[in-house]
Amino acid sequence: MNRKRIAVIATSNSMGVMPQDLIDIGLVKLNVLGFDVVFGKNVNNNYFGIAGLREDRLADLNWALNANDIDIVMPVFGGYNCAELLDGVDYSAIKEKMVVGYSDITSLINDIYARTGRTAYHGPGFAKFCDPNISEETVQSFMQAVNGDHNTLISAPEKMSSDLWFIKKNYGPREWRSHPTMKALCKGRAQGKLVGGTMETLLSLxxxxxxxxxxxxxxLLETSYKTSVSIFKQWMTQFSQQGVFDRVAGVVFGTFSLCSELAEEQILEKVLSEYFCAYDKPVAMHLPSSHADPIYTLPIGGDVELYSGDLAWLKII
Incomplete structure (x- = not known):
């Protein structure tokens, strides 16, 4: 693979909270993988935790999307208020650029598909690569997306973690646990374009x-760190009352962080059964593309197949 150039920007929260040694870990990791990284000029701005005013963040985003020497646009991480930028985004020169992120970046990656028809990616932001113990699965899946690999089958990895590694001394070690097997709640098979991401961001739109x-x-539906049953039910009710579950071809839920009540499979099944009783479309659980690690890189606006039977998996077509 020829070396590619990544523009790291902050569309939501400020990178200013990250110490330089942590940033350096990410730079070294991406360099080894074959990427040169440049930063938007406003990434360290701090306006109540946000990376500056709307016009500052929008300027960095439009620069990254339109610069001829940028191959990949990668926000630092999520946070809040990426959607504030959507009415000012200039997609006129997006061309073959890859845009990747998750959490609050859900608004941007779905908007790219909706307004341009191009695929964007639900996957790791720059901060994920700053983890000295980043999982092999996160890296491998990201590289597969960069290389344009298709016919990729996504199933559960062996282990997962959702600890706050970035506040630990020396940023580790990680607390790995067994990853739950992808499992069917409602059986079936569906093909279609993939949309979705973080539930609260989708609902804010x-x-x-x-x-x-x-x-x-x-x-794809997944939630932020430490989501409670009561909040999750509120979000599920909103999706249900909108008629979303009647309109989609199928639903797959991302893995919940281990500190969430919903990481307990019996609790999750009990809550989901309230919304999918006698549902005649596939519904699967524990897809590894969420706020837990590893996070697989998935194509928003790309063709996928969801299978939910004795086993469950998602295939990138």
Whole structure:
């Protein structure tokens, strides 16, 4: 692979909270993988925790999307208020660029697909590569997306972690546990374009021009760190009352962080059964693309197949 150039920007929270030694870990890791990294000029701005005013963050995003020497656009991480930028994004020269992120970046990657028809990616931000113990699966899946690999089958890895590694001395060690096997809640098979990401971000787009079109799509839903049952039920009710589950081709839920009540499979199945009783479309659980590690890189707007039977998996077509 020829070396590629990554623009790291901050569309939501500021990178200013990250110490330089942590940033250096990410730079070295990406350099070894074959990437040169440049930063947007406003990544360290701090306006109540956000990376500057709207115009600052938008300037960095539009620079990254339109610069001829940039191959990949990668926000530092999520946070809040990426959606504030959507009405000012200039996609005129996006061309073959890869845009990748998750969490609050859900709004941007779904908007790219909706407005340009191009695939964007639900996957790791720059901060993930700053983890000295980043999982092999996270790296491998990202590189497969960079290389344009297809016919890739996504199933559960052996282990997972959702500890706060970045506040530990020397940023580790990680607390790895067994990853739950991908499992069917409702059996079936569906093909379609993949949309979705973090539930609370998707719901924040309701009644705006940027609300996601869910019709006949395979829907990925995952939640932020430490989601409680009560909050999750509130979000599920909103999706249900919107008629989203009636309109999609199938639903797959990302792995919950280990500190969430919903990481307990019996609790998760009990709650989900309230919304999918007698549902005639595939619903699967424990997809490894969420706020837990590893995070696989998935194509928003790309063709996928969801299988939910005795086994469950997602295939990138």
């Amino acid at each position: 309701n009644a705006t021009p940027y609300q996601v079109n869910y019709d006949d799509k395979v829907l």
